[in-house]
Amino acid sequence: MSTAPSLSDTTTAPSPDAVTLESDPRAKDRAGRAAMTELMRPVAGMLRLGRLLSGASAVLAIAPYVALVRLGEILLRAWSSGSAPDAGQVTLTVNVLIGTFCARLTLYFLALAITHFADAKLGAHIRGRIVDAIGRAPLAWFTSTNSGRIRKAIQDDTHTVHTLVAHAPVETTSAVVMPLALLAYALVIDWRLGLLTIAAFPLYAALQAWSMRDMNIKTAEMDTRLARVSATMVEFVSGITVVKAFGRVGHAHDNYAKAAREFSDFYLAWTVPLLKGSALSSSIVAPPVLLLINLGFGSLMAGAGWVSAADVIACALIALVLPASIEVIGHSQWSYQLAGASALRILQVLETPSLPTPPHPAEPQGNDIRFDHVSFSYGETLAVDDVSLDLPAGTTTALIGPSGSGKSTLATLVARFADPDRGTVTIGGVEVRKMTTEVLYRHVAFVLQDPQLLRMSIRDNIALAKPLATLDEVREAARAAMIDDFVLTLPNGYDTVLDDDTDLSGGQAQRIAIARALIVDAPILVLDEATAFTDPESESEIQRALNQLVAGRTVLVIAHRPASVKGADQIAVMERGRLVAVGRHDEIADQPYYAGLLRASATDGDRSAATKEN
Numbered sequence: 353m354s355t356a357p358s359l360s361d362t363t364t365a366p367s368p369d370a371v372t373l374e375s376d377p378r379a380k381d382r383a384g385r386a387a388m389t390e391l392m393r394p395v396a397g398m399l400r401l402g403r404l405l406s407g408a409s410a411v412l413a414i415a416p417y418v419a420l421v422r423l424g425e426i427l428l429r430a431w432s433s434g435s436a437p438d439a440g441q442v443t444l445t446v447n448v449l450i451g452t453f454c455a456r457l458t459l460y461f462l463a464l465a466i467t468h469f470a471d472a473k474l475g476a477h478i479r480g481r482i483v484d485a486i487g488r489a490p491l492a493w494f495t496s497t498n499s500g501r502i503r504k505a506i507q508d509d510t511h512t513v514h515t516l517v518a519h520a521p522v523e524t525t526s527a528v529v530m531p532l533a534l535l536a537y538a539l540v541i542d543w544r545l546g547l548l549t550i551a552a553f554p555l556y557a558a559l560q561a562w563s564m565r566d567m568n569i570k571t572a573e574m575d576t577r578l579a580r581v582s583a584t585m586v587e588f589v590s591g592i593t594v595v596k597a598f599g600r601v602g603h604a605h606d607n608y609a610k611a612a613r614e615f616s617d618f619y620l621a622w623t624v625p626l627l628k629g630s631a632l633s634s635s636i637v638a639p640p641v642l643l644l645i646n647l648g649f650g651s652l653m654a655g656a657g658w659v660s661a662a663d664v665i666a667c668a669l670i671a672l673v674l675p676a677s678i679e680v681i682g683h684s685q686w687s688y689q690l691a692g693a694s695a696l697r698i699l700q701v702l703e704t705p706s707l708p709t710p711p712h713p714a715e716p717q718g719n720d721i722r723f724d725h726v727s728f729s730y731g732e733t734l735a736v737d738d739v740s741l742d743l744p745a746g747t748t749t750a751l752i753g754p755s756g757s758g759k760s761t762l763a764t765l766v767a768r769f770a771d772p773d774r775g776t777v778t779i780g781g782v783e784v785r786k787m788t789t790e791v792l793y794r795h796v797a798f799v800l801q802d803p804q805l806l807r808m809s810i811r812d813n814i815a816l817a818k819p820l821a822t823l824d825e826v827r828e829a830a831r832a833a834m835i836d837d838f839v840l841t842l843p844n845g846y847d848t849v850l851d852d853d854t855d856l857s858g859g860q861a862q863r864i865a866i867a868r869a870l871i872v873d874a875p876i877l878v879l880d881e882a883t884a885f886t887d888p889e890s891e892s893e894i895q896r897a898l899n900q901l902v903a904g905r906t907v908l909v910i911a912h913r914p915a916s917v918k919g920a921d922q923i924a925v926m927e928r929g930r931l932v933a934v935g936r937h938d939e940i941a942d943q944p945y946y947a948g949l950l951r952a953s954a955t956d957g958d959r960s961a962a963t964k965e966n
């Protein structure tokens with residue numbers, strides 16, 4: 353059998369370094385077992401009780417064999433005395449047999465009921481902790497990779513863990529205790545017959561140990577390789593549009609095919625010898641072999657008068673039961689190993705960094721924004737470098753700069769997608785990290801590159817931050833965002849649920865997002881203009897919607913068009929994370945990046961004018 357990953361090996365929670373674990377199956381196996389212990393702690397007491405009851409039920413498994421031997425004795429006595437068997441003793445033996453059978457079933461049922469209850473409790477507990485953890489995570493953490501991890505943790509991994517909690521403790525305990533109890537009873541019947549029942553096992557165990565060596569490490573490696581296959585598959589499917597458009601299907605498919613081929617090679621190299629060894633060892637404990645050993649030598653012993661025929665039959669039957677228990681132990685160890693990888697993923701999600709909540713929350717005393725020597729890094733990448741900038745209340749600030757210069761990062765720090773590493777972001781004189789989330793999002797609304805519409809009705813999507821909004825309020829916001837007329841053309845109007853079958857253009861989705869920001873009526877708006885103009889047909893409508901949105905608010909807009917920059921109260925130019933110029937249009941017209949932007953737009957203007965003339 354494989355080395356059993358004992359649940360009690362480690363008692364502390366792991367702090368897995370994902371990279372080390374992926375490259376070291378041994379460390380991953382150890383961390384997986386520790387993760388299981390950590391996750392199961394809330395139901396550890398219930399699982400112990402389940403194991404105890406299952407163990408007691410397993411001990412009662414010897415009852416039929418005791419009854420068999422006892423009946424043998426009664427019959428033998430009757431036969432040797434030439435009288436009828438003692439009916440009273442036979443009835444008593446049968447009654448005891450039925451009684452212990454019922455008790456055994458009851459204990460087993462109770463054990464399973466308790467572990468199933470523990471399973472339901474643990475499932476709810478883990479899901480609750482995941483929801484809690486992601487609720488406290490900085491918004492910047494929700495990349496597509498992390499969202500995939502959350503989905504896998506909630507859907508697949510909790511399922512793997514919970515199946516294990518419901519069944520494995522009861523079945524494994526029974527599979528360990530029952531053969532031990534049976535063996536003990538066989539030794540009580542006669543020590544030589546007892547040894548016969550396990551005569552084939554040393555060879556079986558040696559072969560199994562040889563073929564299952566490194567089983568837990570290989571299982572951890574299998575999980576890593578499978579994850580790699582899934583990742584290349586997801587990569588292939590999610591990028592299929594671009595891949596097809598650029599005629600690179602073969603190349604992208606190659607990555608997936610290579611990962612799948614590598615997995616298949618690894619799996620075959622591992623399992624073929626394993627199965628051969630397993631088949632060989634199983635044949636050693638096959639029923640004919642066991643019967644031959646136990647009945648053969650047993651008959652010789654009975655012939656010598658050492659034991660009775662009933663003793664031999666009882667011990668031979670015991671010998672037949674033992675291999676099945678060993679198989680159950682093997683299967684449940686394998687499940688423990690798989691569950692270890694799942695537990696590890698769940699813990700990694702639970703260890704999501706959270707934004708600290710303020711002990712004494714404060715309300716902003718105005719709607720101006722101030723960045724004071726703010727720096728922020730994504731790991732090694734310094735995205736915002738010592739930026740100081742004032743945005744007076746009721747003004748519009750346009751943020752411009754080359755791609756990757758840190759505009760989105762700086763803007764989202766206002767909405768506390770993350771906290772700066774150094775420096776402070778204040779609204780109305782109060783640091784954003786000193787506000788509760790409710791207060792912050794009452795003051796700051798944002799329309800970002802991805803409209804992030806949810807799988808719910810259009811009405812609920814618009815009323816997301818104001819769930820008690822009336823339909824009139826929702827429609828008013830939608831009218832201001834120039835989307836009301838379109839929604840009314842849909843068969844279900846505002847009750848239309850946005851799912852994969854809803855055909856919204858990018859511009860329509862954007863305007864619903866604008867309506868969502870409008871209904872909050874927040875005095876501060878963070879706006880990424882990038883996608884607002886991806887839909888040329890509705891560009892003017894979106895522009896009008898945006899005009900509604902920005903009126904009278906403090907606006908920070910990540911601008912991409914000189915037209916919207918020119919109208920701003922101030923323009924802030926970013927390059928490589930640093931703020932390199934701030935001023936009105938005429939004040940910074942000589943700034944190289946801004947001047948280049950103006951020249952480019954003038955050339956575009958000339959081109960479109962020339963096109964029109966032609």
Ligand SMILES: Nc1ncnc2c1ncn2[C@@H]1O[C@H](COP(=O)(O)OP(=O)(O)OP(=O)(O)O)[C@@H](O)[C@H]1O
Nearest residue numbers: 495730733735753754755756757758759760761762
């Ligand atoms: N989630 C992230 N993880 C790691 N690095 C990131 C992440 N988001 C942005 N970066 C990096 O931080 C730097 C600033 O990125 P940011 O998106 O803020 O720039 P930007 O000026 O808004 O770019 P764009 O105009 O292309 O959206 C870039 O080097 C970018 O690669």
